[in-house]
Amino acid sequence: MGQALQVKRCDVQAAGNNQAHHTAAISTERLVVRRGQPFALTLHFGSPVPGGGLRQLRRTSLVAQTGPRPSKADGSLVEIPISRLDNWTGWEVAVDAQDASSWSLVVTAPPDAPVGHYALLLRHVSALGQATQCPLASFALLFNPWCRGDSVFLPNEAQRQEYVLNQDGTIYWGLEEAPQEQPWDFGQLSGDMVDISLALLEVIRLFWPPDATPPPPRPWELRSPLHVCRLLNALLNSEAHRALLEGCWTGEHSDGTPPFQWPGSLPILRQWLATRCRPVRYGQGWVSAAVLCSVLRTLGIPTRVVSNFSSSAGALSVEERFDENAALISSTSEEEEDEARVWPFRVWNECWMSRQDLEPGYHGWQAIDATPQDTGRGLHCCGPAPVKAIREGRLDLPYDVATFFAATNATCIPWVRLESGALEPAFSSPKYVGNYISTKGVGSERCEDITHNYKAPEGSAEETAVLEKAWQTLAERQEPGRGGTGCRAPPWLRPGAQAEVEAEEPLLLFARLQAEESSLALGRDARLSVAVASASSRERPLQVVLGAQALRYDGRALQQFWKEEFHVTVRDRHEHVLRTTLPYAEYGPALKSSLLLKVTALVRDRPPLSTRSPAFLAWQEIHLAAPGLLVQIPESVTQFQPTEAKVQLHNPLPEPLADCVVSVSGRGLVHKERSYRLGPIEAGATRHLSIPFTPTQAGARRLTIHVGSSSLLQPRRTLETIRVARAATQSSPLSREAQ
Template identity: 35%
Template sequence: KTLDIERCDLESRINNTTHHTDQNGLDRLIVRRGLPFTITLHLRSGSQFQAGVSTFRLIVEIGPLPKEQSGTKSTFSLTDSASKTAWSASTTSPPGNVVSLSVSSPPDVPIGLYSLTLDQGQKVKLGEFVLLFNPWCAKDAVYMEEERDRQEYVLSQAGLIYKGTTKRIKASPWTFGQFEPGMLDICLKLLDENPKYSSDADADCSGRRNPVYVTRVISAMINSNDDKGVLVGNWSGDYDDGVRPSHWTDSVAILHQWADNCCQRVRYGQCWVFAAVACTVSRALGIPCRVVTNFGSAHDTNSNLLIEFLYDEDGNDISDDSVWNFHVWVDNWMARPDLDAGYDGWQASDPTPQEKSEGVFCCGPVPLKAIKEGELNLKYDAPFVFAEVNADVVEYVKLTNGRMVKMGGSSMDVGHFISTKAVGSDERHDITHLYKHPEGSLQEREVYERAKHHNDLQQKGQEPGLKVKIKVSPDMDIGADFDVFAVIANNTEADKTCRVMFYARIVSYDGKPGANCGFIEDLTMEVPTGKGQRLPLRLEYVDYGDTIKSDRLIQLVLIVIESSPREFHKAKRTIVLENPDIAIKLLGEPRVNQKLSAQISLENPLPEPLQNCFFSVMGAGLTDGKILIQNVGTVGPKQEAKYTVEFTPTSIGSRTLTVDFDSDKLSNIKGYLNIEIKE
């Protein structure tokens, strides 16, 4: 007997809450695979449901050309209990005109937008729902055991990204905003815009059952190098036709701009922006994700696991390889059934376009265990990630006669303080031990040899000789003048006559040098046996202020050439100048759906005025998905820029208000305040 259906209630309010998707809203059905959800059929007067008498089938479909054999379509009838391996539905409703159905999905079906249809000879479309990965389901490939980990890596909409240098690591706030209005639809659109969907939509939709496949798609689509991806990378310093990468503080504005402009690529991003947007998309789809920073990150251009620095006799860098001051990527949590046992868990994935993988600019996912143990034959892109954290460095001087003279080398310059935000707090969590064995340990060298790229570097500084290093002051604030020091110690039994070059230059975070801002050239120095010399170099704001980048990095290079025998010594150090702090003070009690104010201020530390100063304020669940911008005009030396912002929190719980300050002379200044919103 057929049912005369008046309407279908997808019960999104109760289902979304049960499936941990209520932060997406309660007006549409969003569920996670492997967990039942309830729908209610309301029948017209005179129509009755009777168990065993009323027969019908349900059909779920995903994609434009769904097929049973690819798993993008499933047809199933009522059963007495839920199946754990196939789509199923059951009911315990008594006879009547209201039918409650429990629908269960397997934990390994494709994620995405589904249609739900009732078939009883005549088909009735019941509605649509979104199915996501389920870290709460033990049979799902993305299952995480600890609830506190799921709260951080799936549900948290704010985080910290680490930048700076190994000597000065700074946390910068970021709003991921994966549950902000429109974000889930944009993330699903991103999957549909990938070239694999265009070439074979059903095969692509079928592949979305696998978080490894989806992670590779995300990695490729966050950059726009060879598809309709989201971001354009730019490390040139010229951002006039777009947004300076350091200005972004959230993924929401970037993804909205991409989607609202017919998938036109957004200008511009650098590594932390690519990684943060990838984290947003991963968490939105249900894949646990964290943003990771590697300090001293190698970019090996010829895949020999060796970073070869080449200098001319004047100390100019003429290398192809590079070591970035820091580089940012993401880790995603998932099982790896495509590999041997033991490689489940965190997988590194890098959406910053650097090298091609299988013909596309993407990288990973590759198990952290494979990187740590030097298993470079495992998918995906293990050699590139291994080099980023474990390459050796060797330095040569190219003489004017063309001869190459080895100047130094180290196996300990790359892969330090690999950092991510700690679970449940704003502390930095060091995860270097997950990527590599301790530097200099027997295991670390054995792993390097296992990677079949062992080299015969001799470690400088292990034997008596001339020692060179650079020392700096503890406090180096932007706008100030300060000294740095070249230190030369003679541990030999003979006096040394040396030619010294000591210079400072602006550098970007990816290691590319800029203008000089301090120089001591061709100084001849006598260093007596058993003694040391200390040479100061004054760095003044008048010299670095006009050229320093938003990274606020200055590279110090010391080259010492012994006259007899002719030997080269080099020291290099990158310093980061301190920005002023942004002060944020709440004015009032933070309660949901009630206006709240915050007073924001920053003191200009420069000896000159700041022009075109403005604050940008954003917070998931605080500013209704919008960036609140206030131009505060000109701020004189040692004067304060001030802004009182008003906003209305829309959800209870812990929320993060992020603030960015920009001006003509100072930019990329970030601040944040954690706020507990009460009912």
């Protein structure tokens, strides 16, 4: 009567369960399931079940436990009676079939269970009251965007395929007039990504300072996507406490990997774990966003990467200071941490979830920013902020709504620093931030403009009302940035403040600076024009100073390397156009850390006038495009049939491209990454390369080609979408090859 159940084997039916749970691409051998959805398993006994099946079922339960010290008190250990569906744990175990030698069970984790690695045990109490436990299996439990009861439920299937399962990403960077595509392999379905992602949460628990904000995770808190996002965001955002990435903006990457060299997230994550959690060198904000997207998609939280062009960092008003040589003045390195400036672009993430901590109406996309920064609130963490709250100017809502509101709505105030050191207000055309907020389109390679999600149309009554509400909220705060906003605003600045300055000092000058190409091929000279006019009918002698600087991606301008000065006289409101050229010989050597230039025009009255109106400033950013690639793909490509891509690389520079290497990758097209060393390419020369490959997966597949050279500041990547026709039969062993 006291005989225990002898479990010979537990069949977790990984292939079938994982297919139903949308995790078969991760593994068909280990069990990876999602909460709120049933999965099946079969217990095979070594001997017939004694005493009758029903009687034994009533004495048997399953135990599910997670974490290093499972406990019923914190919800990391639950006991689930097999014969009862109304148990208080929320877990369910139903009997699908049974006989004397086996039981087929269906297990369902509640839709709010903590995510993590679980151990499953069988607990049996004999007729004499003796309890025994035996291990059955282990499994990973993830969030479930397919389950209506889960707080990450996403109702649109096409969006689930894109924001949870698609491993091929595109990140947009550069300038709003000429956005550049950066192909990125998220790799969230790779076999080790579940272990890596859950290990990140464990590392946070082990190494997080006990007094940090947010605090170290407790087991039951891993049921909340909000808390999981904040913890992982902080791990990427912090430059201390086992940070995942080390930032570098100087262009000196000899002791690490340059940010633009990374092909995807997996090499970064694997290196971090292999080096016992040492920060990986190097990353920038967009790399952090891409890695965070990979981890959150792995865990089952719908996530996308978002680019904001012309993005304010640190304040709702940004004072830009120029000297009399038309050079943008950047702060010293000691001041950099507190400097508010406009970045050419900034990249963050959006995660889809319900916000049960807020009033109704703010579920859906939440913005989080993994760019390393110091918010002054313990560990660095920015978001999640409801995108709807950002558009509405609800700066009072958590988390960090004001930071994102400033990034997309800040006002830019120009000043000229005179030779005496005094600051003089200057006029300029309005400079808008928060332009062309973009993300990869669903199921396509197109760039989707989502600016309307973040802000009302420029100049609309809705925009005016939102800005007034935001300024009022900031004015009511005693301390700038209080309440977790991370947003600073000087008290004298408010809507209409610049208009009052204009009323006191009438605007008499106008200037417009324009480059013929906002994206200029590296090696070509930049043709510039400046249109100058005066609102006065009298003759007016003017001084026009043009200056050029290299611009880092964090908005800091480097030392001015080129300057030209013109003297012109305008009269009778006539527009005078000046034309000049910025040669490659001047800007080429100045490119140290980015492929962006900032050209500034400063126009003012020419001395010796006794009174001078404020100067007028105009500026233009120019992106320098690395040498282009021409890729030819056959019109017809069939699964398992060998084919080839032809690549043509031209060197437009007046000097050789040294150490050229072409790398090719593509899931379902190329097994692992291949590299071809081309050596140097002489000035003006063209090289051709044939790349053979055999597609193993049908459908739309992405081929990514990467060209690097020690002569280039950044590599050039291009992607081609190849539509692979399904083979008549799929018996080839290549179909089972891991890609």
